[in-house]
Amino acid sequence: xxxxxxxxxxxxxxxxxxxxxxxxxxxxxxxxxxxxxxxxxxxxxxxxxxxxxxxxxxxxxxxxxxxxxxxxxxxxxxxxxxxxxxxxxxxxxxxxxxxxxxxxxxxxxxxxxxxxxxxxxxxxxxxxxxxxxxxxxxxxxxxxxxxxxxxxxxxxxxxxxxxxxxxxxxxxxxxxxxxxxxxxxxxxxxxxxxxxxxxxxxxxxxxxxxxxxxxxxxxxxxxxxxxxxxxxxxxxxxxxxxxxxxxxxxxxxxxxxxxxxxxxxxxxxxxxxxxxxxxxxxxxxxxxxxxxxxxxxxxxxxxxxxxxxxxxxxxxxxxxxxxxxxxxxxxxxxxxxxxxxxxxxxxxxxxxxxxxxxxxxxxxxxxxxxxxxxxxxxxxxxxxxxxxxxxxxxxxxxxxxxxxxxxxxxxxxxxxxxxxxxxxxxxxxxxxxxxxxxxxxxxxxxxxxxxxxxxxxxxxxxxxxxxxxxxxxxxxxxxxxxxxxxxxxxxxxxxxxxxxxxxxxxxxxxxxxxxxxxxxxxxxxxxxxxxxxxx
Amino acid sequence: xxxxxxxxxxxxxxxxxxxxxxxxxxxxxxxxxxxxxxxxxxxxxxxxxxxxxxxxxxxxxxxxxxxxxxxxxxxxxxxxxxxxxxxxxxxxxxxxxxxxxxxxxxxxxxxxxxxxxxxxxxxxxxxxxxxxxxxxxxxxxxxxxxxxxxxxxxxxxxxxxxxxxxxxxxxxxxxxxxxxxxxxxxxxxxxxxxxxxxxxxxxxxxxxxxxxxxxxxxxxxxxxxxxxxxxxxxxxxxxxxxxxxxxxxxxxxxxxxxxxxxxxxxxxxxxxxxxxxxxxxxxxxxxxxxxxxxxxxxxxxxxxxxxxxxxxxxxxxxxxxxxxxxxxxxxxxxxxxxxxxxxxxxxxxxxxxxxxxxxxxxxxxxxxxxxxxxxxxxxxxxxxxxxxxxxxxxxxxxxxxxxxxxxxxxxxxxxxxxxxxxxxxxxxxxxxxxx
Numbered sequence: 001x002x003x004x005x006x007x008x009x010x011x012x013x014x015x016x017x018x019x020x021x022x023x024x025x026x027x028x029x030x031x032x033x034x035x036x037x038x039x040x041x042x043x044x045x046x047x048x049x050x051x052x053x054x055x056x057x058x059x060x061x062x063x064x065x066x067x068x069x070x071x072x073x074x075x076x077x078x079x080x081x082x083x084x085x086x087x088x089x090x091x092x093x094x095x096x097x098x099x100x101x102x103x104x105x106x107x108x109x110x111x112x113x114x115x116x117x118x119x120x121x122x123x124x125x126x127x128x129x130x131x132x133x134x135x136x137x138x139x140x141x142x143x144x145x146x147x148x149x150x151x152x153x154x155x156x157x158x159x160x161x162x163x164x165x166x167x168x169x170x171x172x173x174x175x176x177x178x179x180x181x182x183x184x185x186x187x188x189x190x191x192x193x194x195x196x197x198x199x200x201x202x203x204x205x206x207x208x209x210x211x212x213x214x215x216x217x218x219x220x221x222x223x224x225x226x227x228x229x230x231x232x233x234x235x236x237x238x239x240x241x242x243x244x245x246x247x248x249x250x251x252x253x254x255x256x257x258x259x260x261x262x263x264x265x266x267x268x269x270x271x272x273x274x275x276x277x278x279x280x281x282x283x284x285x286x287x288x289x290x291x292x293x294x295x296x297x298x299x300x301x302x303x304x305x306x307x308x309x310x311x312x313x314x315x316x317x318x319x320x321x322x323x324x325x326x327x328x329x330x331x332x333x334x335x336x337x338x339x340x341x342x343x344x345x346x347x348x349x350x351x352x353x354x355x356x357x358x359x360x361x362x363x364x365x366x367x368x369x370x371x372x373x374x375x376x377x378x379x380x381x382x383x384x385x386x387x388x389x390x391x392x393x394x395x396x397x398x399x400x401x402x403x404x405x406x407x408x409x410x411x412x413x414x415x416x417x418x419x420x421x422x423x424x425x426x427x428x429x430x431x432x433x434x435x436x437x438x439x440x441x442x443x444x445x446x447x448x449x450x451x452x453x454x455x456x457x458x459x460x461x462x463x464x465x466x467x468x469x470x471x472x473x474x475x476x477x478x479x480x481x482x483x484x485x486x487x488x489x490x491x492x493x494x495x496x497x498x499x500x501x502x503x504x505x506x507x508x509x510x511x512x513x514x515x516x517x518x519x520x521x522x523x524x525x526x527x528x529x530x531x532x533x534x535x
Numbered sequence: 536x537x538x539x540x541x542x543x544x545x546x547x548x549x550x551x552x553x554x555x556x557x558x559x560x561x562x563x564x565x566x567x568x569x570x571x572x573x574x575x576x577x578x579x580x581x582x583x584x585x586x587x588x589x590x591x592x593x594x595x596x597x598x599x600x601x602x603x604x605x606x607x608x609x610x611x612x613x614x615x616x617x618x619x620x621x622x623x624x625x626x627x628x629x630x631x632x633x634x635x636x637x638x639x640x641x642x643x644x645x646x647x648x649x650x651x652x653x654x655x656x657x658x659x660x661x662x663x664x665x666x667x668x669x670x671x672x673x674x675x676x677x678x679x680x681x682x683x684x685x686x687x688x689x690x691x692x693x694x695x696x697x698x699x700x701x702x703x704x705x706x707x708x709x710x711x712x713x714x715x716x717x718x719x720x721x722x723x724x725x726x727x728x729x730x731x732x733x734x735x736x737x738x739x740x741x742x743x744x745x746x747x748x749x750x751x752x753x754x755x756x757x758x759x760x761x762x763x764x765x766x767x768x769x770x771x772x773x774x775x776x777x778x779x780x781x782x783x784x785x786x787x788x789x790x791x792x793x794x795x796x797x798x799x800x801x802x803x804x805x806x807x808x809x810x811x812x813x814x815x816x817x818x819x820x821x822x823x824x825x826x827x828x829x830x831x832x833x834x835x836x837x838x839x840x841x842x843x844x845x846x847x848x849x850x851x852x853x854x855x856x857x858x859x860x861x862x863x864x865x866x867x868x869x870x871x872x873x874x875x876x877x878x879x880x881x882x883x884x885x886x887x888x889x890x891x892x893x894x895x896x897x898x899x900x901x902x903x904x905x906x907x908x909x910x911x912x913x914x915x916x917x918x919x920x921x922x923x924x925x926x927x928x929x930x931x932x933x934x935x936x937x938x939x940x941x942x943x944x945x946x947x948x949x950x951x952x953x954x955x956x957x958x959x960x961x962x963x964x965x966x967x968x969x970x
Binding site: 096098101126129 | 765843
């Protein structure tokens, strides 16, 4: 009976310095099964995986209690290398790929197939053996075919779309002989919805070939789409194990968070926009952002509303805010309260009272190695000369003012940190996002652009961020333009939602409009269909 | 899977020849710029062709080995190895020993290589240890290590020789009995002068004609094999360029031979050329081995290499040791051509000049090939030969010519690095805009 499972983890307990992070977790995975592991950040998912992979962090902190069975045999995994040899692979969230290498080279990274040559025989040295490129290519091809990926194995990774890079990463794991269990650590976090679908398809293919898959994610609908069984963790405890057929998104969300969350549509009130002031008028905006090109956007955004911009990834929705803020080259006309905004000038945009919370939190959003307080005020300091003390030619940083402001922000936004001086790198995704928002708020903007505010943060933090945006809007009357790939979010807080397709505005909807309309617009079919009806 | 599609790969394939040439010129902006400067310099210097070719040939055979030593560390991600200086010191130790025991000629040269190797290996290991602790600042670290080593070198040769190290050879030791002389004459009966260069000499253009034919054949055979194996992967443009280059080499050398000009008197030191070629070939071959792949992996991304189980520090150490040993040998080849060794000066500038050369050839801090090294040597030394005279002819002042020479040797490093930074920025932008 025992051997029907590839992996069994029984009664796993782990504590870090007296702080119990895993409290008797059980997990069983059968061959060919896709098993989803869900839970909020800090629920113990990563610790459980660290136990499974024998990461040094576990063993250097006193090990764990409980038993791990691989193929029914009790196994004690002491190092990641041993895990690899036992047939457990991991697809990382950040790609372990070298862009300048070909797909083959990346798949075979440090597992290159080598053959003897004259000199290597002479010196009996492994390092001098020649690479057997032909066999390597053949193996790579095999692994790619197994995933159903039609790209050539000799192409360099550099130019590939993100979705393909992930497949290369998976192909590398598959290529390792004897792979029995593959762990996907939030694989869809970096992917767009369409790419995520492709990935799930690939995972199913893989599972069908007999490999067990452990799928860690935040996105609940994907869980239902892909997984056979679902294990929910909360605060280090096993909350529930469900079969896909027996559950739904609402239940999973509830199990995960442990409190009911409200993802219903916003209560509809002010429907009449005709007499409202236009805060921002966008005319024929073209933005040259790679992968997210906007090709002629026309929008009117009213004062005091939360305006949503949705659409599938790659259709150009992310480009709009980036273009207006001057982060990517753009052309067209943008009027702010009737005044013309100079494009391609970030400083100008900031001076005019626009603020932007970027979707690339770790890239352009934060100074990761600076403190929270500095992150919060740095833009304001630069743009508005605030938080500075004049001292002749050399302006001094006003430490006390900054500290007070940062403390207030930390309290207002509930940023979980050790204090205003903590480095932002050490914060969790949700708290980093809050720091980004705090910085934008410090600018005291007239219009706030927020891009993908909830990407990569757990469901509880998501709700806090969204609630806070609503609060800003209601209490301060701030105009907010929110870009998001998650339609549910947009529908839960926005007044109006523009759907972007093919770089253009497909249509503007109310949150209460039908799912059908949203779906059609996302697919870019709405206008086609309606123009036909008109004829 | 097909819906996300291979847009990017398709796009790169379907570029027109015009954009390809444009991009080729841009990607190689540094060598192209300096080829133009060289041609201008050659024109204005009004020097006879025989003189330029002859001097250039001497300088190429003298310096190429040293410059080739730079390639591996760049590939392994250690940047430009200013630590060549340390290798050069090892080479000079070898020369001192050989001179002391009065073993000259080709056997002396071989013994010299043999004796300098253990020194170079130890120096390389030490440098590598330092560089493995200063990841990310390899270039400045190796440069400072060079200065430090120079101090130790002087201490040993000026103070320890004659006191702790019992050498009483009057040819080497200063008259007071302590310390090595400032200049060591290698032209004596037992000297190393021309010990390799003099082994066998043959008219340059006959050899070049042969090389042209051979290169053409290799290109054709390579094309045939590749097109049979994987026709879709072939970059026709590359093969055409190669064919044209070998054609030009053959054509020019045939024309020179036919014309019976003075140029036919220029002779190539074949043994030296063979050594350089072997090193070149080894540099290429090593990249096809497991070790070479490790170099590349570590060079591109140390973290990923570490995660995939490559021993990063060891790989970097190997690259550094090889480079240091090659630098030692390179210095021996350099000095056997010069004929006198300035004990406290010969090695000092060696890294700067070598690095300036490879940068001119189009290499960068992160990318270098042996071809770039050789091209760089040719360009750098052409500039070196013609610039004083050209400066003099243009501005009528010998002092300006001298200034120009200094400007060339140091300025090019700055210019090349600057161009490289600019190039990198443009490339990043180009990638962003998807042009």
